[in-house]
Amino acid sequence: MTEPALDRRTGESPVTPLVQVTDLKMYFPIYTGILRRHTGDVKAVDGVSFSIQPGETLGLVGESGCGKSTVGRALLRLYDPTAGQVMIGGDDVTRLQGEALRKKRPQMQMVFQDPQASLNPRMSVAEIIGEPLLEHTTLSAQERQARVFELMDQVGLNRRFANRFPHEFSGGQRQRIGIARALALNPRFIVCDEPIAALDVSIQAQVVNLLEDLQDRLGLTYLFISHDLSMVRHIADRVAVMYLGRIAELSPRDALYDRPLHPYAEALLSAVPEPDPAAEASRDRIILSGDVPSPANPPRGCNFCTRCPRVMDICRQVKPELLQVEPDRWVACHLYTSAGATGTGKPSSTNDKTRIQQGEDA
């Protein structure tokens, strides 16, 4: 196990994580020229490791194009990862093939970003929610219908809508249909890929509360992908901040929002709007200059070194590893390593550090 598998809430007995991602890489090849030769890769996800405990919500935040959704999709084997290991419930999802993978799918489901695009316009609600049941169970038509109604009740949809089509619903209702479909097979792990990004603000809260409610009732484990930092603060237990295909910081929610360690996390969090105008006026915003480098050609050193306000020489040379610098707080930054430990960070002694790639028990 790469992370100390402690139950965060009790801080005691080690619990096996439900999801364990180790050094996940997802490269999309680039072919150029007349001969369509393989000339490079878009490194959408470049060595991401984290684990999620049963019943936990891990928030995954980052700006557009940083690889959040790719992580979610690679986790469910909607993409074939280039390298790495994804253990979900004891099976390495990246290695499963054919029927074994199909049998594994009920345990892991996904809620999609755009509820309009994620529902087939030519299928009725009952057909949409019933599809997973049709694929994985041997229920009779009547049992299936009963289960569909049960799911519709669970997500707060009127049973009378069962024969209607997706275009007849509002955005929030459509997202409920999507959630019901994801729940149909009693999954343990659900990837929520920006489930609220396409919804009105008033509906966002409803959907997030529904997700929390379902988590309490059904003991679900979420990977909650979002760029809405305040919503992540509301729902997540721990938060991973991604930048250009790598995790910059992985910390418990409150610790991260109180005192972000990684300069990128700091900059990102300083962008969250402050509702109080007085506080907003006096607030220090960190404005990053420049653009995100191309994931096809990331910097040699730290991915953030081109825009980092506290960049050092070593940042341009060596990629920082994701290390535990404080209890439960993991940061990939040279400010916190011995090599770059001249800054303001709090470098702990080298013995405490756990190199994530080595896969040892800490």
Place this chain on the structure above:
Amino acid sequence: MTDTRAAATRPDKPDSQLRAIWQQFRTHTGAVVGLTILAILVILVLIGPFAWNPGKPSVLEALKSKNLGPSLRHPLGTDQIGRDLLTRMIQAGKVSLAVGFVAMAISILFGTTIGILAGYFRRLDGPLMRLTDVFLALPLIPLLLVLMMLFRDKVAALTGPELGVFLLIVMAIGVTSWMQTARIVRGEVLALKEREYVLAARSIGTPPRRLILRHILPNVVSPVMVAATLGIADAIITESVLSFLGLGFPPDFPTWGRLLFDGVEYMQLYPVRVIWPGLAISLTVLSVNYIGDGLRDALDPRIRGR
């Protein structure tokens, strides 16, 4: 349990999808008119030979009744060798309609299958689309002529002359007219398979076969329907071209296209001779077009809801 049942039936909407489709179809005036006209044509063609049978004229009668205008005995007049035009139209219609529909079905089947396979499976895309290009690049009429010349007698020996020619013609037209459909369908599938509901189906674990049938095929219905309605017209015309060139059905075996070409020679003296077959072809094509239009709307729940 009764509670569940009661909730299952929707009070404000028809329960059966077929009925909903039919109800939407009925609101499309053009489609209903088209369906009526096509039904009349089909019925005329099917029961016509029994209802209208003037009998074979003797040589003398035939000589006397060349190129007659409309009369009670010959409602549509007669042709240059004294044959009753109505009888010929009825016989011709049977063949033309059959050729049109069967050839269209074959070409749509080929086109949709190849388009979906090419669009969905990336590895098949290159080979199948190059095959499509090859077919598009082939000069169609010479190819058809060679096909007919090479195989007509062999197929005829197997199945009898008329059925043989029919089979050969519909196959030949079918396999040389699927390319447009394939290209359109491939384009649609390429766009559709990136949609999130296809991704959702994959995350559920739906195997490709069912994924295509359940999620992709229903959503390419519209372009396929358009291609199909146009395909019928094309097939009828292509068949008449073949017959005209002497490589389709034998000369005494009438089809609408053939009647049209026979009539062209006498068009200035007896314009009726081209008007009737032309009208029949146009009516068929037009009504099929409107039916396709109505069907496309009726199959789309987004339009059906209104």
